[in-house]
Amino acid sequence: MAGPPVLQTLSHHHFDIGLPPHQERKAGKGLFRPKEGDKIRDPGPYWPLCLYRPVRHLFQDHQPDQQTVSRHPGLAHPRRPVEQPAVWHFCQNWHELLHRVKMKYTFYIPLLLFPSFLLSQTGDSVKDNISVVNEKYKAELANELQNGLAKLGVGNKNNDQAVMLDACLEIADLYEKEKYYSKALTYFEQAVSLANELGLHEVRLAIQSSIAQSLFDDGQLEQANEASLDLFEQHQIFGLYEPALKDLELLAETSLRLGNFAKAKEYFKKIEQLAMVTTDEPTAIVAMNNMGFTATRLQNYEEAIDHFSHAELNAMGSKKEVPGYIFTNLGIAWYNIGNLKRAIKNLQQAEGRDKEHKSYIQHLISSIYFSDDDLYNALKYNELAIASAKKSKDMQVMADAHETASEIYQQLYEYDKALDHYKAHLSLKDSLERIAISEQQHTKNIHDFMDETENSFRQNLIESELRQANLAQMELTNQTLQLEAETQRLEQEKQSQQMALLMRDQDVKEANLRAAQLEADRTKQELRLTTQRLLAEKQSRELASLNQKRHLDSLEAARTELEQQQQNALLESQLEVAELQAKQQQDFVESLYWLAGFFGIIMLIITGSWLYGRRLNKKLADRNEQIEKQKGEIESERIRAEGLLLNILPKEVANELKDKGAATPKHYDSATVLFTDFQGFTKIAATMPPAEVVSELNECFLKFDEIAEKYRLEKIKTMGDAYMCAGGLPVENDTHPVDAIAAAKEILAFIEHRNQKLAAAGKAPWPIRIGIHTGELVAGVVGSKKFAYDIWGDTVNVASRMETNSEPGQINISEATYDLVKAKFECKYRGEVEVKNKGKMGMYLVG
Template sequence: MKFLKNHTAYYLLIGLLFFCLLSTFSQNKKVADSLIAIYQTTDLELNQKRDLLMDILEAASNPETRLNYADQLIKSAATDSSYLYMYSGFLHKGHGLREQGNFSEAMQVYFLSLNLTEKGEIKVGTGIVLTSIADAYSESGNSKNAQIYYEKGIQVLRELNDSLKLASALLNAGDAYFYDEKYDDALKNFSESGILFKELNYQVGSAYNLGNIGMVYARKGKHELAKQNIEKAIATLEELEDYYPISVYLTYMSDIYLERNNWNTAKYYSERSLELAKKYGLKDQISEANLQLANLFEKKESYKESYKYYKEHIVYRDSVMNLESIEKMADLRTEYEVSQKQVEVDLLEKNAEISVLKQRRQKNIIYGTVIFSVLIFLLAYGLLKRYNYIKKTNQIIESEKRRSDKLLLNILPEETALELKENGSVKARKFDSTTVLFTDFKGFTHYAENLPPEQLVQTVDYYFSKFDSIMEKYNLEKIKTVGDAYMCAAGIHTLRNNHASQMVEAAFEIIDFVQSTKLDNTININFDIRIGINTGPIVAGVVGSKKFAYDIWGDTVNIASRMESNSEVGKINISQNTFNLIKDEFNCEFRGEIAIKNRTALNMYFVKNKI
């Protein structure tokens, strides 16, 4: 059993640097977090908010963060057709999609961005987007198209005399040459970009340059030089918290040691690469790291381990869209259309011949040719119709699958939904430490008896929809609603030590929302709310076989309900267990021991504010 090595992931560094270098933030997570905090808490004018969104996008290192704020910038800029901000939003959205391995969607977004730079006459943007398109082609293995767009992008950037952007474009073009095994051309590009980065004193650019030069040396058999350059690159990138290229370079270090027959060290670097890739959700590099481990265990004749990693490689490899197959389909359609034009030309020529040919035999030959051409045309047309039908059917099936998955995730936690899909059932699980919250509207029964049902349901839905958004913000799990009661839990599936404090913060947001709603004249009915929280062990699982529901059970849940019923309007009442976990973060007021139904008296606390 021999696995063929796919080197594509080694070249996925292409393009990562280019959009990293567009600002001085160099994907610093702390900078991005600080900018996001300013954006969320500061009242800014429209263009100030847009400029801040651009800064966040240029500093962000997480693909989900990039996609979130790119959509916000696009939505804002679309209100007044601001080409600069719209182009930037689509550009960074493309970057985020590429980081996730969604090359097909990324390419569509890049071409939208390119169109906006041309409409807005943003020349520097044209250079940036052209190079990003080249990066995407190179990452998907289409080196021919990559070289075309690199040449266009570099030409524009040379005219602008922008050293930083030019250096990054040269570096990425060098990676494309490396992919084609044109190592001397690659080193030439790396040499020019390295000089520019050094003049600019740009650390992240120099780090990418060193790593890529190291990969060239490794391919040329100069392992010691390769090792020195790659280790220097990794050291710099670790300081900058830029983990994607580190994952790629670690895989390459594994290759170097494998060629030296140092199996244990090669395995160590591959496992480090896989660990980083999984931690930051890098699908393409997860695939490559698994493939590297499969090859390593195969070399050791550990075929069971090798096969395990190879299966993981296939799963992640197939999840990445292959642009090459899309282009082949486009080429086939182009060839088909050209062939149809040729058939039309042939028919015209044959008709012209018929008018001048006198002999019956020659006429029969011409008619036969025409009939044969028509049959070919009809066959080709039928094949095209069938292709379009299959394509449309597959799109409908995929759309329904996504819709089904989305509905399932609205009902169940993601982990539980996956278990249900795979096994057809869900095993009950015990969680040793969770935090459960209950809310209740004061006087709800009175409103329910005196209001039209439609108005009552509409009002409750208004409140609970906002509660759902707060749950999503803090990554908490909504369990269910019963009448006017809302129940949620933290610490289920997403294991974390701060689930109690996260739940209390969410509770404060719920109270703030309810209070602010009283000042909103558009809402005819306003409620007062009580909240109760308790922490402890629970059992969670799915009940029912048709209209199934996810629920939790245990004494922890019962006590949380009692905390709510013994709370007061506008206040958060917590148990001793919850107090023990949050007392260093929140100011709490001890209420004493309070008797509750069917139990001995329990210590209760009102949470006042955050320390």
């Protein structure tokens, strides 16, 4: 038996509204239903680039018989082909339909044309307002275009290439904004030539990126593909991550538009790899989703589920809420392979997460229920979709939902409601088509207006230049006549200028004196502010010290109180023993007084007293044993508390805290910082249960702790899969660079041995990178609660960069560390490597 209808998933986390299943008339019932095995055509992805460029729309399978309507300003999506069966099969047997509803609704057929009539009438009433708005918009557009052209003319006249470049970019951006891509490309190409002449290579690359995008938007896909490939190679050479990612995204979009889904999949895979290397998790998640989209277009539905599931796992691993679009695509993918239960479950999860597209998801759920003949739930979710679409003013979803409602009510034989909903569908459909036609006409009018404005401006510019040439000739004649008079006046002006110059020199001297006085006053003010700031910092440090001391005093008071309670308990026990012994002696003396007369009774009393005394002695012994046990527990708790403190803080810092109540951060002129990190940890962890990941990390970090202690390194902290320790602190020494590298080599040997065992067990290895740098830093305890020993300074940042720029299975050290250990270890010079926020730095790999 054939499977359920196939739904197409949507790429990226923004998606357009889908359509209900392709309609087939069910024989004998006048019902439009998806047939078994039929595919629900993808409306095309709503394709904004989520990171590095503005929203740009892409849709696929745009056949000549399809219509494109705009749902939002600047965005479009393909709609279902305008097919006669959707209308005429519904009304072809209208006499029979009218007979079924007992001729009550004979007037419905002419009313199908009423929405168009109504819109035409209301359009006349607002025509004047629209005209006013258009004229205002055109005036603003003409002003911007004329300013850009005027700026270009000034730059051309003065031979100022920088001004010309700026003007070309302004005009090109204006044309691109109005989707006049042919004109935009003309000015972008002029801008490229100017940027080359000025030697602005980065600006040239940015302009070429705009050209590639404009070619894509203009439908010149092959040219856009070639331009993007060339840009990607150049950006790779310069190591520019964000522009290279932008190129890959445009290449993927172009491949999708060309129908080359396999090639698009390759580009999405490259995006994912690039994002994983740079730990850009959001981009990696979107790339995984889009790989699932391309797999769907290639009809590899199980592979699509794998990609969507990986996207979900990575989103969960980043400790952020899983985007709703992932659940939407999972629901569609499960439906494609016939698992309706899981499909609806995932779509219901998406419904709760994606508020923006809630109406689309509800309509999709309704369509799935409808395809499974569950008319009750189909109608329920379709009504929710209509309500949500009205709230969000989504006309396309409302149109599709009304059409689905019409089909459901036909199945329920409620033909009056079916006709009402179909009438609403046609009304909305007509409105959307009118909007699309209006926007197309508006765009054409704007293009014609911009051509007219530019031509008119250039004509006026030519006429203005001619007028200016005539005026210049007249001015030249007047200047010749006035030359003699000017010569005499110049002599007088020379004398006046000499006097003005003397006065200006005097003003300058006075201004310099005032400036010097103001600078002195400013310096005094800065000194006062610096003094106040230092005093505030000193008070803040004293307050922190008092808080630490108060915390320690509270701990000491609690310990003293506990010891006092134990002493009191011991004294009470001893007092009870003394009282028992005194009572025993008194009883014994009294028994002697009665010994003569009551020998038999005395023997019984002596026996009872002996037994009673035995019980008292045993009770005393138990009490003493309990006291000793409590003293032992207190002592063990004290030792355990000190051990915990030493686990958190170095011994010297802990002693300083206990003795002084505070620990002052200390500056170290030379210390060595070591960083480790597992390459590809996120990808490895995604394939393992969380408990197993934690167990594996714990095994590695326990060994790292043992090695650090062996080489007198102080463990600072762990950050996810990263490990940081430092040598030369808290007790200063001269061997910390050598100690750090020796520890790094032993860590590397441990990981290599461990990876061999993992490979033998058929598991993925954990490649490690290690980075080391030596320099000055500050170490100590900050805060008054949850003490933690930490280090600060540029040395820590450089050590982290050494690890980031290291290679798997290698120890990367800085030039500063190399100078201190080159006599002990063989090292290979890597050259100067570009480091983020540091420029180029010399690096070495330890042999």
